[in-house]
Amino acid sequence: MGDEHDLEVQKIAIEREKLQIERAKLKIERSKAWWSGVPILAVAATIGFGIWQQHQQARTEFELKTAEIVMNTDNPDVTRNKATALIGLFPGELPADLPKRVDPDKFAVDQTDLSSDLFDVISAHMTDAPAILALWRIVHPDDQSPARFEEMLAKLPLGKSNSASTGVAAPN
Numbered sequence: 001m002g003d004e005h006d007l008e009v010q011k012i013a014i015e016r017e018k019l020q021i022e023r024a025k026l027k028i029e030r031s032k033a034w035w036s037g038v039p040i041l042a043v044a045a046t047i048g049f050g051i052w053q054q055h056q057q058a059r060t061e062f063e064l065k066t067a068e069i070v071m072n073t074d075n076p077d078v079t080r081n082k083a084t085a086l087i088g089l090f091p092g093e094l095p096a097d098l099p100k101r102v103d104p105d106k107f108a109v110d111q112t113d114l115s116s117d118l119f120d121v122i123s124a125h126m127t128d129a130p131a132i133l134a135l136w137r138i139v140h141p142d143d144q145s146p147a148r149f150e151e152m153l154a155k156l157p158l159g160k161s162n163s164a165s166t167g168v169a170a171p172n
Contacts, residue, residue, distance in 0.1 A: 066094060076102065115145040122149060129153055 070082045083099040095101070118136055122129050133146040 062093070070098075070102065115143070115148070118143075118145045118149060122153075 066086055069086065070079055073079050073082070079102045080099040083094075083102055087094050087096060087098055118132075121132055121136075125132060129149075133149060136143065137146050
């Protein structure tokens with residue numbers, strides 16, 4: 001009976017060792033399962049970030065295009081009307097006070113086309129050129145166009161009638 005008892009004790013010890021080995025294997029399998037989930041999470045995070053980044057880029061492009069459309073005019077009233085129209089087209093996408101933000105006093109006037117405007121006025125009213133140039137200087141004090149036009153008018157081959165009609169002396 002003693003040998004059977006020792007044999008049973010040994011069997012129980014062996015079963016305990018097997019149980020410990022199985023527990024260790026289970027622990028390793030759980031660890032493997034957890035680590036295999038990490039790449040899936042990384043892929044999901046990468047996809048999520050890509051979608052967010054694409055949304056941000058689209059939003060920035062929308063805002064830039066809106067600014068381009070609104071500011072593509074020389075007339076402040078047209079600019080405000082465009083801003084109002086875009087707010088109507090895209091409610092909730094643009095700030096409601098966008099037309100109020102378009103203040104012509106805050107933005108510089110484009111001086112590049114002023115000389116062609118002055119040329120158009122003078123060529124249509126040659127006899128009034130001195131008055132036009134004087135008024136132009138008052139309205140556009142930083143514009144250098146009047147001096148250039150006076151030089152051009154002085155060079156016109158109109159002789160004495162040039163100085164009488166335009167107030168600009170003929171060249172000697």
